[in-house]
Amino acid sequence: MIDIQPFALERYFDRHEFSAKYLLSCSDCEPMALTDLLEMADADSRRLWSNLTLAYTHTTGHPALRAAIAEMYPGLEAEDILVMAPEEGIFLFMQSLLQPGDHVICTFPGYQSLHELGRATGCEMSMWTAEENRGWHFNLDELERLIRNDTKLVVVNFPHNPTGYLPGRDEFLQLVEIVRRSGAYLFSDEMYRLLEFDETATLPAACEGYTKAISLSGLSKSYGLPGLRLGWLASRDRDLLQRIGRLKDYTTICNSAPGEILALMALRAREKIVAAQRRRIRRNISALDAFMQTHNGHFHWHRPKAGSVCFPRMLTTDDTHRFCETLVHAAGIMLVPSSMFAYGDHHVRFGFGREDFPAVLGRLADYFHDTKEER
Numbered sequence: 001m002i003d004i005q006p007f008a009l010e011r012y013f014d015r016h017e018f019s020a021k022y023l024l025s026c027s028d029c030e031p032m033a034l035t036d037l038l039e040m041a042d043a044d045s046r047r048l049w050s051n052l053t054l055a056y057t058h059t060t061g062h063p064a065l066r067a068a069i070a071e072m073y074p075g076l077e078a079e080d081i082l083v084m085a086p087e088e089g090i091f092l093f094m095q096s097l098l099q100p101g102d103h104v105i106c107t108f109p110g111y112q113s114l115h116e117l118g119r120a121t122g123c124e125m126s127m128w129t130a131e132e133n134r135g136w137h138f139n140l141d142e143l144e145r146l147i148r149n150d151t152k153l154v155v156v157n158f159p160h161n162p163t164g165y166l167p168g169r170d171e172f173l174q175l176v177e178i179v180r181r182s183g184a185y186l187f188s189d190e191m192y193r194l195l196e197f198d199e200t201a202t203l204p205a206a207c208e209g210y211t212k213a214i215s216l217s218g219l220s221k222s223y224g225l226p227g228l229r230l231g232w233l234a235s236r237d238r239d240l241l242q243r244i245g246r247l248k249d250y251t252t253i254c255n256s257a258p259g260e261i262l263a264l265m266a267l268r269a270r271e272k273i274v275a276a277q278r279r280r281i282r283r284n285i286s287a288l289d290a291f292m293q294t295h296n297g298h299f300h301w302h303r304p305k306a307g308s309v310c311f312p313r314m315l316t317t318d319d320t321h322r323f324c325e326t327l328v329h330a331a332g333i334m335l336v337p338s339s340m341f342a343y344g345d346h347h348v349r350f351g352f353g354r355e356d357f358p359a360v361l362g363r364l365a366d367y368f369h370d371t372k373e374e375r
Contacts, residue, residue, distance in 0.1 A: 004120040021332035029224040029353035040269040086218040086231030102152040109343040136163035157189035164304020186213040192307035194222040284352040308353030
């Protein structure tokens with residue numbers, strides 16, 4: 001059994017997400033209603049839904065669903081797609097590839113499973129740390145310094161959680177080339193892809209340009225469908241996908257039959273769904289711009305470039321974990337402290353993908369005003 005640490009962020013959400021009245025740190029966009037999704041369904045997917053039986057499904061994913069996913073990746077085919085829950089994809093990929101003693105590089109701070117699973121397996125981990133003073137920039141010179149002759153895997157996440165950083169296209173292509181020259185695998189967490197404020201900034205998927213690259217994506221963030229628990233791995237390395245698929249036989253075996261048809265509906269209506277989520281995050285980032293300007297005595301931030309989260313530094317406390325616990329109990333507002341990312345006690349993560357974000361932001365402004373008056 002691997003020596004894995006508790007998933008701090010998920011445990012924190014489990015404690016507060018369903019009891020806090022106001023959520024200000026969710027990473028997903030506004031969840032869709034089932035009725036809205038069904039109204040968007042094309043005739044074929046509506047037929048599949050109407051005739052659905054709750055039997056076992058294809059272990060690799062419904063053929064029509066895999067085909068719809070592959071359409072988003074130029075040069076890839078349905079056989080290059082493996083459908084599963086996003087977190088399951090991370091876990092099974094790491095377990096299929098890594099062995100004790102392997103050298104792994106991972107962007108940091110970040111989603112815990114991206115680095116914890118390698119550590120728990122016994123890998124030697126090197127953290128590629130974002131430069132806060134440069135707007136959370138990830139320096140390619142530092143990546144080249146970290147890469148060794150025996151580096152097995154490089155793990156990246158763009159748009160980045162929790163900072164909202166996004167490299168430019170040329171810089172990302174340089175990153176892929178650096179990894180290609182090293183011969184390492186590249187695992188690219190692209191869960192926030194398509195949530196760029198300017199859609200022309202969308203990066204190519206890593207799997208499009210490098211045979212040993214694996215792209216992770218899914219419906220949780222940019223589609224607002226986290227409850228479907230569906231995502232996928234995309235890669236030209238079919239041997240690796242087969243190894244992952246064989247390991248999946250020991251976890252979920254197959255996906256939810258209703259979930260796969262609903263996912264197909266969403267992908268076939270993706271332009272409409274994603275456009276609506278983009279409009280929402282553009283509106284919300286404007287509200288956050290105004291909030292940060294008004295409350296520049298509380299926060300210093302680097303405006304995110306993409307995605308639905310950001311990671312401002314708090315100027316009024318050296319213990320954001322304590323601040324967040326006080327906030328949720330006193331005002332019912334949930335923020336996530338940077339300790340949940342093993343990144344000290346000076347930052348908090350805002351999530352601005354929900355419809356009620358401006359109103360909840362106003363609640364936080366009221367809290368700061370009220371606590372100031374009390375002092």
